[in-house]
Amino acid sequence: xxxxxxxxxxxxxxxxxxxxxxxxxxxxxxxxxxxxxxxxxxxxxxxxxxxxxxxxxxxxxxxxxxxxxxxxxxxxxxxxxxxxxxxxxxxxx
Amino acid sequence: xxxxxxxxxxxxxxxxxxxxxxxxxxxxxxxxxxxxxxxxxxxxxxxxxxxxxxxxxxxxxxxxxxxxxxxxxxxxxxxxxxxxxxxxxxxxxxxxxxxxxxxxxxxxxxxxxxxxxxxxxxxxxxxxxxxxxxxxxxxxxxxxxxxxxxxxxxxxxxxxxxxxxxxxxxxxxxxxxxxxxxxxxxxxxxxxxxxxxxxxxxxxxxxxxxxxxxxxxxxxxxxxxxxxxxxxxxxxxxxxxxx
Numbered sequence: 001x002x003x004x005x006x007x008x009x010x011x012x013x014x015x016x017x018x019x020x021x022x023x024x025x026x027x028x029x030x031x032x033x034x035x036x037x038x039x040x041x042x043x044x045x046x047x048x049x050x051x052x053x054x055x056x057x058x059x060x061x062x063x064x065x066x067x068x069x070x071x072x073x074x075x076x077x078x079x080x081x082x083x084x085x086x087x088x089x090x091x092x093x
Numbered sequence: 094x095x096x097x098x099x100x101x102x103x104x105x106x107x108x109x110x111x112x113x114x115x116x117x118x119x120x121x122x123x124x125x126x127x128x129x130x131x132x133x134x135x136x137x138x139x140x141x142x143x144x145x146x147x148x149x150x151x152x153x154x155x156x157x158x159x160x161x162x163x164x165x166x167x168x169x170x171x172x173x174x175x176x177x178x179x180x181x182x183x184x185x186x187x188x189x190x191x192x193x194x195x196x197x198x199x200x201x202x203x204x205x206x207x208x209x210x211x212x213x214x215x216x217x218x219x220x221x222x223x224x225x226x227x228x229x230x231x232x233x234x235x236x237x238x239x240x241x242x243x244x245x246x247x248x249x250x251x252x253x254x255x256x257x258x259x260x261x262x263x264x265x266x267x268x269x270x271x272x273x274x275x276x277x278x279x280x281x282x283x284x285x286x287x288x289x290x291x292x293x294x295x296x297x298x299x300x301x302x303x304x305x306x307x308x309x310x311x312x313x314x315x316x317x318x319x320x321x322x323x324x325x326x327x328x329x330x331x332x333x334x335x336x
Contacts, residue, residue, distance in 0.1 A: 015270065016270065016273050016277060019276075020153065021149075021152050021153055021156070021157065022156050022157050022209075022275075022276045022277075023156045023276055023277040024154070024155050024156040024158065024277055024278060024279030024280070024283050024284070024287070025153070025154050025155075025156075025279075025283065026283075027154070027283065028281065028282065028283060031282050031283060031286060034150070034154060034286055034290075037146075037150050038147070038150070038289075038290065038293065041142075041143050041146040041147045041150065042143065042147070042293060042297065043143075044139055044142055044143035044146065045124075045139070045140050045142070045143025045144050045147075045297040045298075045300075045301065046143070046297060046300065047139075048128075048136045048139035048140045048143065048301075049136070049140065049300055049301050049304045054135050054136065054139075057139070
């Protein structure tokens with residue numbers, strides 16, 4: 001059963017105080033920033049398993065974080081170009 | 094320079110490739126525990142930081158609704174002679190992914206199911222003629238009766254307060270903003286992102302479980318009791334062989 005609200009959403013007209021770790025955060029405009037902690041925490045766990053020795057651990061974590069962020073940015077750019085150039089041209093005939 | 098590990102000592106005897114089922118199970122029980130058991134303590138706390146961090150951020154962003162296993166592994170339960178059906182909006186594959194993060198996720202889910210969801214009378218079955226109790230997220234216009242778990246509507250369709258029977262005092266009164274649902278579930282992207290974080294945590298812990306099960310040559314703490322015992326046993330074995 002979906003908890004999404006019907007039209008005339010009461011959750012929007014009633015200003016409930018936020019409770020951390022219980023209620024969802026209202027960050028619908030900044031959601032894309034969550035890729036930073038996601039990339040960082042993936043790198044923290046993955047490099048702990050992957051590296052043969054941990055001497056350069058944090059440097060490797062930083063490098064992987066940047067690689068993920070740049071990779072995702074490049075993918076986003078490529079998809080934007082595809083939509084803007086190819087798909088729009090195709091739609092315009 | 095770091096001390097050589099038991100695995101480096103035992104590389105020739107192929108001990109590194111030996112399957113370590115206990116380490117694998119421990120890695121599931123708590124992220125990093127499998128590596129801790131093998132003496133890889135530096136790795137252990139880093140794995141725990143990454144996996145638990147992902148779960149924490151997921152729950153922080155999407156609320157406790159980030160983890161919602163629904164009926165997937167809930168025990169069979171009846172109330173008032175009716176079966177309880179637990180509903181969830183999460184994809185089964187996403188929930189299965191989360192479960193690799195172990196009992197931490199299961200505990201969060203159980204708290205979500207039993208303390209935050211409401212129990213409503215309903216019907217199920219092909220003809221919708223089988224009476225059941227549906228466990229679902231509370232709507233924003235409902236509160237949860239702490240004694241019975243049943244939903245109580247406290248607002249009307251446009252969010253205006255309405256009269257209801259207060260479950261704690263049994264008195265009828267007009268609702269206030271303090272009368273609120275147990276939790277505000279996430280919607281749209283935030284909901285997906287919360288589930289994604291928890292699922293990623295499970296997937297990374299699966300990698301850690303496999304890594305703990307098939308420990309390779311690594312630099313580990315030679316002072317760990319298990320490592321010391323293994324070293325002693327190896328020395329005795331090689332000593333006996335020489336004699």
